[in-house]
Amino acid sequence: MTPEISFMLIKVAIVLTGLLAVVPIMLFVERRGSALIQNRLGPNRMGPFGMFQAACDVLKFIFKEDSTPTHVNKFYYTIAPWLVVIPAFMTFAVIPFAGSLSMDGNHFNFQVANLDVGVLYCFAIASLGVYGIIMAGWASNNKYSLLGSLRSSAQMISYELTLGLSIVGLMMIFQSVRLGDIAAAQGETLFTVAGLNVPKWGIFIQPVGFLLFLISVFAETNRLPFDLPEGESELIAGYHLEYGSMKFALFMMGEFINMSVASALIATLFFGGWQLLPGLAWVVQQVANITQVDVLLVTVLFQGVSFVIKVAFFMWFFVWVRWTLPRFRFDQLMNLGWKVLFPLGLVNLFVTGILIYKGVL
Amino acid sequence: MSWSMVAFSAFSTIAIISSIFVILKKNPVSSAFSLILVFFSFAGLYAVMGAHLVAALQIMVYTGAIMVLFVFVIMLLNADTPVLDLKESGGLFKAITTFGVIGLLGILLKTVLRAKEIQATGNLTEDKINELGGNFKVISEALFTDYSFHFELASFLLLGAIVATVALAKRKSLKGSSV
Amino acid sequence: MLAQRKPGILNRFYLIEIVRGLWITLRNFLFHEKVTLQFPEQRRDYSPRYRGQHYIKTVNEVENCTACMLCPTVCPAECIHIVAGEREDKEKYPIKFEIDILRCCFCGMCEEACPKDAIKLSNIYEMSQEHREVYTKDFLLEQRGNKK
Numbered sequence: 270m271t272p273e274i275s276f277m278l279i280k281v282a283i284v285l286t287g288l289l290a291v292v293p294i295m296l297f298v299e300r301r302g303s304a305l306i307q308n309r310l311g312p313n314r315m316g317p318f319g320m321f322q323a324a325c326d327v328l329k330f331i332f333k334e335d336s337t338p339t340h341v342n343k344f345y346y347t348i349a350p351w352l353v354v355i356p357a358f359m360t361f362a363v364i365p366f367a368g369s370l371s372m373d374g375n376h377f378n379f380q381v382a383n384l385d386v387g388v389l390y391c392f393a394i395a396s397l398g399v400y401g402i403i404m405a406g407w408a409s410n411n412k413y414s415l416l417g418s419l420r421s422s423a424q425m426i427s428y429e430l431t432l433g434l435s436i437v438g439l440m441m442i443f444q445s446v447r448l449g450d451i452a453a454a455q456g457e458t459l460f461t462v463a464g465l466n467v468p469k470w471g472i473f474i475q476p477v478g479f480l481l482f483l484i485s486v487f488a489e490t491n492r493l494p495f496d497l498p499e500g501e502s503e504l505i506a507g508y509h510l511e512y513g514s515m516k517f518a519l520f521m522m523g524e525f526i527n528m529s530v531a532s533a534l535i536a537t538l539f540f541g542g543w544q545l546l547p548g549l550a551w552v553v554q555q556v557a558n559i560t561q562v563d564v565l566l567v568t569v570l571f572q573g574v575s576f577v578i579k580v581a582f583f584m585w586f587f588v589w590v591r592w593t594l595p596r597f598r599f600d601q602l603m604n605l606g607w608k609v610l611f612p613l614g615l616v617n618l619f620v621t622g623i624l625i626y627k628g629v630l
Numbered sequence: 631m632s633w634s635m636v637a638f639s640a641f642s643t644i645a646i647i648s649s650i651f652v653i654l655k656k657n658p659v660s661s662a663f664s665l666i667l668v669f670f671s672f673a674g675l676y677a678v679m680g681a682h683l684v685a686a687l688q689i690m691v692y693t694g695a696i697m698v699l700f701v702f703v704i705m706l707l708n709a710d711t712p713v714l715d716l717k718e719s720g721g722l723f724k725a726i727t728t729f730g731v732i733g734l735l736g737i738l739l740k741t742v743l744r745a746k747e748i749q750a751t752g753n754l755t756e757d758k759i760n761e762l763g764g765n766f767k768v769i770s771e772a773l774f775t776d777y778s779f780h781f782e783l784a785s786f787l788l789l790g791a792i793v794a795t796v797a798l799a800k801r802k803s804l805k806g807s808s809v
Numbered sequence: 810m811l812a813q814r815k816p817g818i819l820n821r822f823y824l825i826e827i828v829r830g831l832w833i834t835l836r837n838f839l840f841h842e843k844v845t846l847q848f849p850e851q852r853r854d855y856s857p858r859y860r861g862q863h864y865i866k867t868v869n870e871v872e873n874c875t876a877c878m879l880c881p882t883v884c885p886a887e888c889i890h891i892v893a894g895e896r897e898d899k900e901k902y903p904i905k906f907e908i909d910i911l912r913c914c915f916c917g918m919c920e921e922a923c924p925k926d927a928i929k930l931s932n933i934y935e936m937s938q939e940h941r942e943v944y945t946k947d948f949l950l951e952q953r954g955n956k957k
Contacts, residue, residue: 385764
């Protein structure tokens with residue numbers, strides 16, 4: 270096996286295990302986080318701080334009876350959960366989780382696929398995820414599920430536009446759609462204030478774009494305050510109403526993995542991706558000095574750590590927002606999407622264009 | 631057989647089978663889902679050809695947006711329209727469909743027979759595209775320099791369609807009928 | 810009449826309010842005292858007037874009950890069954906005192922009606938069982954959750 274292929278397999282393994290590990294961790298964080306925010310304690314019996322509660326949940330899902338209601342369309346009912354999970358996994362392929370590394374004449378690129386279309390691939394595959402939801406709602410043959418999937422499709426269409434529009438400014442500034450290039454370009458210094466270097470992170474050069482992206486990503490992942498497709502108070506559980514045991518768990522997995530992909534995209538586009546967090550460069554030097562390991566290797570390791578920290582923060586942000594904001598009403602959602610965010614995205618694009626033309630950015 | 635050949639055969643088989651399903655399925659929603667699969671395998675075919683941007687746009691626009699709207703409308707209207715049966719349709723319809731099918735088959739046959747003669751127009755080879763900075767850059771530059779007039783014309787067409795849609799929707803709601 | 814609330818321009822610009830809301834939840838998450846009671850280890854103290862599991866009060870190992878039949882009479886759920894008997898010192902006493910706890914509605918009227926302060930409702934509230942049991946006299950005489 271050539272080094273390229275084995276390195277490729279290692280990367281795929283890292284991404285897959287990372288994404289699979291996200292699910293139980295997020296189950297734990299979601300349950301304990303929501304409890305602590307509501308001044309409760311949450312599940313704290315299994316293992317230290319209740320950390321093994323997620324394992325119990327998973328075991329329960331696996332051993333529960335997997336029943337199929339008689340009134341559903343069997344084929345679409347069965348494949349729908351998979352259509353939510355598989356695109357969610359696929360999307361992570363183009364996200365770089367560390368910088369590149371040149372050692373012994375080999376060039377290592379910490380990104381599963383360095384596609385020409387970069388972030389567009391993410392959006393394309395993510396837009397497929399909605400079919401799982403639509404299919405689930407339709408195949409369930411239940412009016413609440415159908416309403417949930419209808420809402421989901423309308424919401425996805427509306428917010429995909431803003432999602433795409435919000436990052437066009439970034440593409441214009443960095444002159445690339447490859448996430449690797451965008452992440453690498455964010456290592457430059459934007460300006461220096463009192464001896465502190467402010468990096469050229471997306472959030473500093475595209476604050477409005479960041480806001481639009483954040484809001485639309487919440488809508489795309491069906492998280493509160495935009496979880497209208499499942500809105501339990503009005504639609505019981507929306508599209509996954511008729512699902513139980515492992516099939517339901519797949520929907521949940523899809524949601525968490527979508528969340529992690531969204532967080533990774535936010536981190537990569539607006540927070541420097543794998544760029545070292547402020548202060549970590551010093552730590553890298555110290556570690557390299559003490560352990561006598563090649564400084565490049567340590568840097569790559571800490572770049573991965575920085576990336577994980579950034580992603581973890583946004584994962585937590587998803588949970589935090591979920592337990593803070595109430596759900597939007599459907600007309601409010603549509604108004605926000607079409608009458609506020611979309612024009613704002615166009616204005617942002619226009620202003621960015623002018624600034625680039627004037628040579629400010 | 632190379633990997634691209636395997637991928638090509640797989641995607642084209644899926645495309646053909648699911649396009650047959652589009653016609654044969656009696657349920658409109660099932661037909662729409664099959665059509666999504668057709669579009670997806672088209673995107674796969676584009677990707678095999680190295681046109682990654684076209685593949686991504688195909689998925690984003692057709693699979694991700696237009697078909698969602700199709701499915702949305704079908705579900706919203708809950709279309710229980712009777713299946714069109716050729717046996718029960720009128721003579722004129724039968725004649726038109728027969729001619730249409732024969733014509734399409736002829737075009738297809740001619741394409742297959744002359745497949746060897748077909749060559750890529752233009753001077754952009756795969757190596758040259760990579761040299762110029764990838765698909766994305768080449769297409770964007772072509773779109774906003776050489777073909778900007780055509781591009782703007784197409785956008786005007788779409789704008790007209792949007793205005794027409796809004797006008798139609800407005801007229802309906804003014805009459806007081808529920809939308 | 811519903812009061813029409815006109816949000817100001819700053820309120821309609823959701824973001825400030827959202828950030829304030831996020832700050833509130835973060836404060837609760839980090840600092841606020843948690844109200845959860847860890848049940849089997851910690852227990853909530855109920856008011857002495859709480860009406861839980863029944864018991865019959867005893868004085869010097871002898872039940873206070875004289876089988877006067879006031880409690881089965883007043884019981885709206887008709888769940889108390891008493892068979893009266895006579896002791897050697899001519900004292901009336903219940904040979905059988907049964908409470909069909911499944912029918913009991915914990916209204917506490919038996920406790921109010923009792924002239925001898927015999928039947929009482931304790932503070933015990935964990936009464937789940939695996940079988941449909943009737944509380945017998947022996948069971949009721951155990952001074953569980955005695956209120957004194």
